[in-house]
Amino acid sequence: MNNKIFTLIAGTLSVILFWIGWVSLNPSDKKAMARFISVENLLNNKISSRTKLGGIVKNGSIQISQSNQLDCFFVLKEGSAELSVNYSKTRPDLFKDGAEVIVTGEYRDGIFVADELQTKCASRYEGDLREETNYKLEELDT
């Protein structure tokens, strides 16, 4: 290979790799990265940086403000740890009691303020069949 081409390729390659490394260390948007931690860890260490938590929506814990239906509080459960979460954007359709969710946001004064809420896509129900829909059509129609 021609030396000039080799230099150009090596140059381009190192510039791009440097760029990837640099962005990985200093992302311009602070929302670009979040640490995935357990609810227990968050509560014990009062971590206030941006984090991502996973868990289950505690049954009966969803409270939606009547005046502003976008404003929602619920309790996120992971194992025995519980944390109240505030989310005030359009909620995904699959968000409900017992749903498996992932929230991203910050912990402030005892409440986790989330700006992202993802529900596990239930396109693949792989739970126990007995737990899932199991009813006769005719019974319901009458």
Add this chain to the structure above:
Amino acid sequence: MTPLAGGVALNLALGCSVLSIISLLAYNRIGDYRLFLAGQRLGLAISFFVFISTFVLGYQLFVSNFDIDYVARYTSFETPNIFKISALWAGQSGSLLFWLFILSIFNTITIIQNQDRHLNLMPWVIITMSVIQLFFLILTNFITNPFEPTQADFVIQNGNGLNPLLQNITMAIHPPTLYLGYVGFSVPFAFAFSALVNKDIGALWIRSIRRWTLVSWLFLSVGIILGGWWAYQELGWGGYWAWDPVENASFMPWLTATAFLHSIIVQEKKDMLRVWNMVLIILTFSLCIFGTFLTRSGVMSSVHSFTESSLGPVFLSFVFIILTSSFGLMFVRMPVLKSPRKIESVSSRESGFLFNNLIFVVMCFAVFWGTLFPVITEAVNGSKISVGPPFFNQINIPIGLALLALTGIGPMLAWRGTSNNKLIQNFALPIILGLVTAFILIYFKLSAYTIISFSLCVFVVVAISSEFIKGVRVRKNKFNEIIFVSLFKMIEKNRSRYGGYIVHIGIVLMFVGFTGHAFDKEKEFGIEVGGIEEVGNYKFQLTRMFEEERPNHYAWITDLRVTDLAGNFITNLRPEKRVYFHKNPDINKRQPHSELDIYSTINKDIYSIFSSVSSDNNIAFVKIMINPLVKWVWIGGYILAFGTIIALWPRKD
């Protein structure tokens, strides 16, 4: 058509694949032609049995035989017929069988097509393909069998049904299209592997797989675009790409495959870049399997992911086997692989292709890096850090813009080298018009990336159009034809070249659409009947809100009257909030679903979502998004597909 037949067919296919591999290996040893024929026929038999078992599963889904676990999980009596069939790829075991089904179609075509061709390559081609089939047969036979009977001590009255999100025609087409792309690359990979084994490494094997590669690439591209389109139409977050691990899993092989498509041209024409092409096809195929792994392993949390399963390690081992065996073999063959020729000049088309390849591969690395970032950081310092779209955008926008520039620069470079005069002649107009665009946009105070992107789009369109104009002019003067005849004949004479240029134009249009994202506006608000809200340059009035019961769901419907600020009527939007399975006595099993409404024009989409309703005081909560230029992405996609089909169309001779 009992379910038993399906299971037995899968067992037989497994047996045939083992026998096919053994007889072909024996043929390579002993050289008895009958052994080759036996291996070839057994190769066809694998596919035959796979077809049978797929049809059996399809039939069981169709007749709702809930004695089969898979059928009970993914369909119900209410599921419309078409979606009963698409349930074939809705779940884990079914989708693996479907993978195998497509692989078997491709294998059958390859074996029949090459009955009298490539006789030196075919034994190892069939062996490689049979090994891939064997892998999927082991999965479907032993690890996740789609014919597993329902494990229940009670009679199942009705199945679970398919998620309403998936009850959409695009969603029925998107997975098989992607699979056709993913699986398609196993054919070029098998040829590459065989070429390596047989030390038959010149330009010949490349020629025989060019069409396969293009077909697979077309399906992969269309599959990815359809996925984005579906997300945009159905999911209600107003975007089409979120850098989700599974999206990335389809994008990575697309990047390396695109690089491969370009660099095989260099090998075909100049017999250069042999090693590089091997690397690319091995990477592409491994990434296809790796993508399937990412979807199923549960390593990455993703909206697409299947629940955690034991499949992860099996897939990872298979990827490991593919990588070590092919790169190992390549290393052994290195002395034969070295190209006799070298690139002569930086301003040559070869070097243009090389740079495009470099950038594609580095971009693939960047996506890989971001996708596995949580795994990497966990390994390094123990904390799992996940990265979101802003990270991917920040890294990939400049790399993407460099690629965009190359789509215009590449076609204007000549093979071996371009003289300075030619360079000035070719580049002057596109550069000038690109700069003019830049100055105009600077005047309008747009952001730097937006200016660069739009100017590059102009640069590329001018560059490629001038290639077309030059060609047409030459023909017109030579043959004295009308312009359209010249254009038509010119494309016909060199389909792969001009088809490729049309694909480039499609890519430019898609970039215009991506850039439009910079001007997105959104607002979420509560509104009562009669109320008016302003978003961007539009006014939204809630004129009506009502409820309706339909055959398989219950719907709340809003009527939004959209006008511009001056009050001129634009459209009526009617987003709905639906509840599926609304007759289920258990409230938790009912499933809400937001049906969006989009008003789409060439310069913007008005996107509306009805999030919730407060029945006490009749307030609807709505999210409105103004998304400029989204339509260009879809138009670009059509043009991309059109260009690829032109490049693919067989020649008359």
